[in-house]
Amino acid sequence: MKKVILSVLAVAALSLQSRAQETFPRNGVYDERSGLRAFTNATIYVDHQTKLENATLVIKDGKVVAVGTKVNVPQGALVTDLKGKTVYPGFVDPFSNYGLPAVSSNRGGWGSPPQAESKKEGAYNWNQSIRPETNAVEIFKVDQKAADELRKLGYGAVVTVHQDGIARGTAALVSLANKRENQVILLDRAAGALSLDKGSSTQEYPNSLMGSIALLRQTYLDAQWNQKNPDKEQNLSLKAFAQANQLPQIFEVSNKLNAVRADKVGDEFGHQYIFKGIGDEYQMLPEIKKTNAPFILTLNFPDAYNVEDPYETRRLNLDDLKHWEMAPANPALLAKEGVTIAFTTADLREKNKFLTNLRKAVQYGLSEQEALKALTTTPAKLVKAEKQVGALREGMQANFIVTSGGLFDNTTLILENWVQGEGYKVSETPGDYRGVYTLKIANQPERRMIVSGTPAKPELKVVAQDTIKGSLTFHDDIVTFAFAPIKGGKESIRLTGWKTDKGFQGEAQLTDAQMVKWNAQLSEAATQQARKDSARAKAPVDLALGQMIYPFAAYGKTELPKAETVLIKNATVWTNEKEGKLENADVLIKNGKIAQVGKNLSANGAKVIDGTGKHVTPGIIDEHSHIALDGVNEGTQAVTAEVRMADVVNHEHVNIYRQLAGGVTTSQLLHGSANPIGGQSALIKLRWGKAPEQLMFEGADGFIKFALGENVKHSNRSPQYNVRFPQTRMGVEQVMVDAFQRAKEYEKTWADYNKLSKSKKAKAAAPRPDLELEALVEILNDKRFITCHSYVQSEINMMIKVAEQMGFKVNTFTHILEGYKVADKMREHGAGGSTFSDWWAYKMEVKDAIPYNAAIMHNVGVTTAINSDDAEMARRLNQEAAKAMKYGGVSEEDALKMVTLNPAKLLHIDNRVGSLKAGKDADVVIWNEHPLSIYARPEKTFVDGAVYFDLEADKALQEAQEKERLRLVQKMLAAKARGEKTQPAPSGRRFGQQVLHCEDVENSTEESLFESEYHQK
Template sequence: MMKRVKLLVLIGLATARISFAQETFPINGIKDERSDIYALIGAKVHVSWDQSIEGATLLIKKDKVLAVGKNISIPANAIRMDVSGMDIYPSFLDPYSDYGMPEVKKASSFDPQAESNTKGAYNWNQAIKAEFSAAKTFRVDKEKAKSLRKEGFGALVILHKDGIVRGQSALVSLVGKSEQEDILVSSVSMQLSLDKGSSTQNYPTSMMGAIALLRQTYLDAKWYADQKNPGFEDLTLRSFSEGLKLPQVIESTDKLTSLRVDHIGDELGYQYIIMGSGDEYQRLDEIAATAADFILPVSFPKPYDVEDPYAALDIDLEDLRHWERAPANAGMLASKGIDFAFTPAGLKDASEFLPNIRKAIKYGLTKEIALKALTSAPAKMLGLDGQIGSLNKDKYANFLIVKGDLFEEDAVILENWIGGNRFVIQDKETVALNGQYELNVNNEDYGIMNVSGLPTAPKMSIYGKDTLKGSLAFKDGLVTILVQKDSLTKQQLSGYVEGKNLSGMLSKADGDRQKWTAIYKGDTTTSKQKKKEEEIEFSSKMTYPFVAFGWEEKPTTQAMLFTHVTLWTNDDEGILENYDVRIENGKIVAIGQGLSADGAVVIDGSGKHLTSGIIDEHSHIAISKGVNEAGQAVSAEVRVEDVINSEDINIYRQLAGGVTASQLLHGSANPIGGQSALVKLRWGQDPESMKIKDADGFIKFALGENVKQSNWGDRFKERFPQTRMGVEQVFRDGFNRALEYQESWKTYDGLTGKAKRNTTAPRRDLELETLLEIINSQRFVTCHSYIQSEINMLMHVAEDYDFRINTFTHILEGYKVADKMKAHGVGASTFSDWWAYKFEVREAIPYNATLMSGQGVVTAINSDDAEMGRRLNQEAAKSLKYGGMSEEDAWKMVTLNPAKLLHLDDKMGSVTVGKDADLVLWSGHPLSIYSKAEKTMVDGIVYFDIEKDKELQQEIQLERAALIQKLLAEKKSGAKTVPVSKKEEKLYHCDDIDFHFN
């Protein structure tokens, strides 16, 4: 009986494949005239994620659904198939697959390469591959198609995962016939990322550079498309402009990058579909606010092997938390109404896909939304819902025949029909042997035998007087059962199938033969022994940010009254003893003695000092994936504000040192670097909320060794400039080009009528627009500098173009030219006593800050270093020792003076009524190495409290211990673990370059 059924299955499969050959291809033989209509009768048909019909008929003709429902009229020539007791679901659609695509080989090293080495009329940058067509490159992979069909997939959206602009994806079938027949839709979506992929070109070397390149490419494509006669051919831009009519999918590497790319889309006027990373739940409200559809991976972290307690210390709390909570990601997104689709992308083995979906369901996702995410959601978001994603009339006949509930562990996919082609995944008769049996050996009742997992991974257990271990094998109608009665006694039962029952003989060692039977009693799903689902309980906390010392609830502002403090006003009042300060709604509202509490939280400051918050004029904390865009000499188009990392623990550490605001600067790899970001250290807020609203724009310039690459090594001898003379020419050339650009726009804007209609607007150039902002004093320069000759040079260049340099940072030879700096109107931000760390700082002296300040130059002390940023109060104090500076003037170098340099002194930098309540309560004198910041406030919100910090340290220890115990239990239960690999903290400095920033 079994063999006869298998033969019929093979005949049916062959028939289905032959009958749908494309008519444009010649027939080698006789045309098959058999029926191409199938009626699958009696199943529960899940027409879509939100509609199912019990005892329905699914009628298909060729590759399309003809009808579905009850009382369907079945044509006489239809092939009828009884699928009673089964469930029929739409086959899965993977929206993010590299099936049939060539392998991407990333560059292992980056030699200097300014221009693209791609041959042909293509874009100047190798990472822009808009001309790529997945359909034109696709090759059928029969073995991989077979493995994906087995997991329930019927169709895939395929793309080449290479580059920042990756070209167009295609929809392909998993029938596995030929490229011509398997491609269903040749152009589905435009694919994007922030990963340069296989490009060996220098630019970009950072995430912010990748964003800038993507932004400029959009503008270039629009400009190119508007050209009536551009005078040159760029197949890449032509393809990109055409691809903009399609849905646009962009890949993200983490939840903050998802927010970044959505921000880019908003700026450009597009709503991206975001290929997520699985950690979206960590910024759930912000993710929901994007209004984006997401494609979600289900590659959950494996449990860590933490038996070695020292190895366990190397795991970040964030990673421990994510291991525990990652399966809840989809359910949490669904709770916010976020639409998403699932993809197996990121899984080493596609067989983990459906089990991980089931795990997500255990963690809070509903089965309905899970089915939606596998079928209709990817179809709808990519504009394919008219063809695929459900079993409505005229949709592709892609469906699964399943024994059991698809989302239960004991469900078995029996068949996968793709475009009307039938593929048998599991033998129906063998699968039917899964169930409960009453086992009897030689008239002895052994109890209830549960069989599951047939035919691929059979499992067997016996519940009677004792729970017995055992194993089961089934092949060609013959069954072998091995029962472990005790540590010494094993019994092997050999037999065969009789209908739904099993029977055979037990051969004992003494030659005795005993009859055994296993009488089928029903499905295992009805077993009383079925394991009860346990409610998921988390040992980890949800905090903002999702790292150690995050907030379980984001802090809010409140009215506060500080009493009896020693107040450092930073204004004409100087230092005031025994004063009160009241704050409300994030502002300082009153300063005096004996102020009324009037509903405010009162903090006794007796013996303590209250100051304005420290402002770090030169910082590189809280920047993601590259502080330098080092690919070109001029990178004015890049923006640090695009890559703010609000999860950086250094934000919290610096709050503990009294820092409340920072300028996040581009590095010093090129003469004209990128635009900086002015932020307040609002720990727990998202990147956008850290930015200081309505602040002036700044940009980083650099002079000296770094920009001419004399300290980069022998490989880097090609990029201009290579000398300090060349550095000056980069500035002048950039400003000249910017002025020419300005004139071209003036000419265009001056046109009217027909002349303007017949003239295309100049190409928008973000680099030149930024340089024009500098010339027009709309953006201000902070320049990395050391040597007096170069300091003088840049001031002369600025004067020649009628603007002024705002700040020289580092400026360790500033004491030599302080008078000239004063005349120019430039400020200084320097180190207190750094010297001798490279040749060009050999003449630095610790009196530098005092000497510049004495000449009337507004002077600040900065960190340029994550660790130094925690003790800027002590750095300021060094000018008392070396230069005899007054305490108040020294304190201003890390508060009021940087506020002036950043044009923020109307909001911060002093304790003045009306200014932002950015305050620090110190345990003692703020310039003392023994003093600690007890409370640090930004906008009147206490973001650091020394007593709360002590509580958090204890809570973190307990949380880590609980999670470690949970991991140990996982390993003990047999779960596969992965070794711990220490994650090094990335601390950026001026000269750090991330060629492999992804």
């Protein structure tokens, strides 16, 4: 029955044995044939931009010998005619874990005590997540099943990375041939590998994103120091890290923000990273472009959401909806801006979607040439392997694919994949069997059989009393049909046969085991109609994209606000200056600054706002906030002065916008209160829509968070955490003293070294740079200032005593609910107080809190502010200030200063903000009525003279966003109607953004999940 066909690849198997590796003996005869082959009459892409018609490719010993249109076929070569076929260079995946062991998660459970030190034995780094001594080539093993899966997608070589830890060691470039490991390794050390994920490390530090960044920065410094001082310490990890730094650096990140963050580390230490992203890069395109980094892009485009249930649909964020629409355009948008891109199969849960999504990227604007470049030339160049793979030139690896047509045509199939001169069959050449047939099975009645669809994906229907769908498969010239039982029958029908000149014929076994013959005769007239039917266009895919919004989140705007010349007339103006509160006064804003404050002002070309009946105040300043952060605590070690909140600012957090709606214009983003000495603060202006770097308050002094009380001695944590020093309030004092004593010694060591002459310096060992101690030295030298989380009288006294003993000053005691007990000592020390108005009873150490606290500190002469420490409270800080009037009899102007000028003084920015004075920043709020009223609402909030919140514009913005949501919902419904796969709306903690507080402790460096066990307020 079956025709015997000897395929091209079967012949190849007899002649393509590449030369044996000389160092490996063989049990049997030696076959030293060269595998000389010539592929003729093909369309050949030598590289992404060089296309040859009717060309010839000659290979030998697994390498390319010649390629061109005038190549002479060598004598003795096995010739394969590829007329009508296309040859492309084999794809190169620059980020894979092919052939490497899976990364195991050995993290301890909730009941496990924290692990402070590394468990890795030997002269290796102190932290398990720093593992640069790992070389992928040493643990690589050929995986024929995985190789076959990748070859089906067109890949011939991959960069394989052991994706474990922050410093991951070196990656290897390997081919996907089914050979020995020593035969497929093309580059043993192709690249260094990095990430911000601690991986399988069981050590507690770092447990935050900012901790990972700090650890990486310190590792660079340690490696540099170790190189200069090899006699000081034998550290195999640091030596390996320094060596890996000489290679291209592939840095895996979990989102576009982390790419921008990591790039700053690279810039600091002189490294240009290659980023492996996740496909959201277009959302920060200007910042991504500024990195000058190549990006390895995933083609893991999200499925449409199932939006049929309107209630479930409301749970979807606008950015989720927009990302579904825009993700396929990510490669095109980056390429258009000149960003170097390469493609990877990483992150694809269904690898068979790779080619489909690749073609989708082209459909969404990526040129075919750029797409092919991203598959071949670019990934090869990224690891400096462009002379081995990524093109078809003399001497290069014979890695290429044979396709049935143009790669980016949806009907094209990859037929063969040749790797190092060995061929692997991927699929058969599709014949065009579409048509209408008369099907006859033995003596059964004739039936009508229709083959439609496309040659690559034919569809089968059999018409008896009803139309029955079936399936058909082809293997060489052998065909198999299968369809459901005909009405009245019990068994499915399966037919096997072969192609004839007039259709198909073969034999079938009926349900009674009888062997019968069958045939299907083609009707020529009906064939034309079948092809017309199958060629009918499906519902067109809507390729139009919605507008970009800044930031890429709810309440993002299509355009960022700009500073204007604005004249606010006839308002009640709260100056916070000696002029006090002015009635029927004007404020002129120009060039982002306050130009004038007074009466009867005028300005040519100014936009005039009628302030009649309204109140104008400086923008509110929150001295203690945790909004807009991807993590708040590096809650592992007692002293973490090396971490920086500026490293984890997230400009897309909606609380920036919400607090603008409450009149807030500046916030100090503090580390949490998990440690006696926490991390360095970030001071931001709420410039909604701008990137994190553009939120920073330019030229401001540096601050750092200290903490006292229950949190730092782990009163609020599980018993297994009773191992970390300190566990008592006495221990907290000792930690402070010890830290500053070490800082003083560190400073002296550097001072002594810097006094040496140039010749003596050359002979002496430089001290080891220590990011933690450098931050503390800055405090000693009045270059960084302390905000200290505090509650009880005894500890405030202790902190003042330690500061005076060690020679520094506490700038601000924050929280300080017992400040009224020690206000005189605070004034004498020179410390300010930033407190809650009436927030208490949430833990034991606040039991003595009273609502008169702010007023008492103020009356004693302490610079007093009222802070939020809470995203919701920050929207109503004007009301919190008003409570000082109610409980303490503070004047209305002094009460307003507690959330404007006084926090500006505490933060050393009162020369810029906090009052309405000519020359200061135009951070201004227009209120609908008295700003200390519970009915007051900001109508406009200016930052640097630009309107970042407008009450009327907000209504229009919400309406526009609702229309955009509805448009995207309709587009998703259309996608489902076309048969596209959908996914449910996210649920649980995956939905929405974090709202962080002082006590929140992350348990994952990149995911920034937080433990609700410690979410106390």
